[in-house]
Amino acid sequence: MKDSAAASGPEAERDTISDPAALKALAHPLRLKILRHLGVSGPATSTTLAAALGENTGTLSYHLRQLERGGFIEDIPERASGRERWWRGVRGLDVRRPAPEEMTDAERAVADTLDRMRLAEDIELARRFQEGQAEAGGWMRGSRSLSHLTREELNAFHDAYLELLARFSRGPEEAPPGARPVLLRWFGLPAD
Template identity: 60%
Template sequence: MTESPHQDRTAPHQGQRTVSDPATLKALAHPLRLRILRRLATAGPATATALAAVLDQNTGTLSYHLRQLERAGLVEDDPHHTTNGRERWWRGVRGTEVRRPPRSDLSAAERVAVEELDRAHLQEDIDLVRRHADRPAEEDEWAPGSRSTLHLTQEELREFHDAYLELLQRFRRHRTEAGPDTRPVAVRWFGIPLDDPRD
């Protein structure tokens, strides 16, 4: 699953499903659900019991959140595993791209859900930054980064964002299509003005 924090002008890649409805965003606005989706994306299909063990949760809690994600169309049964009356195998819905609508298009209640999702994403990103800072020396080649300051117009910032999304598409491949030397890598980009418009 891919998240884009902005409504952008680029068309979804062939085979991708774009979701931006408030109900789906509300279903995502839970830290454990984001962890479930990350785990399915990086490690592949799993049962609720297996997910509960690796995410340090009980099976009942995992099953509840999986059902909420299923209702939102974000997870589904894995067709390569038959249940035969046993536990279901779950996988993330392939090609799903989540895009946040402009806040001006949202009701007050919908804005609350989107803000909850933003906070969950922020905490996840803070954890990733800590992992980056604490990485062992042998991981340096797997953890490049860049910090820059640009002087841009609003239109240029939008162009930069669209170009970033196009670059993601160029390198995107599903876990099952990845070669033996690949690893799941978190990639993040955001832009924020450094000046205060009130000054």
């Protein structure tokens, strides 16, 4: 399901994607690479993506269509030339995993696959963070904390984090001089 958020402020511009079929579009390593490339480098064609990712254009076109159906990318008609379509990532998405009871066994398996892929990426990012901090010149920041929260407070914290992300979120086309793509992660879990 893709819904426009009803809140005001930065949250108002966020679309929520929680449909298991849409999430299935993410559960493929090449599609995650496509999204990362578009997020870091900006709009691209299937030809430029194929060259950047070492794939053929036919394969890229198929995966681009899957991402478009899922609501994760959109074409840019004003940049089209001939048959070549330009693609960009949809900004401001709030991708939510549906509640387990709302998914079929097959959909839960897809969500689990996506979770494993994301976890592997997060572990690699943590390794890069640990190894590269000294040479990062201030470009790596992190924080760890412990708090005692109710479930409602944890949800409020999460929503505030999403609002903060929306406030600072921009793609490569809107980035000011000196900006770099920065990967951000947050998760909270009980310590006991």
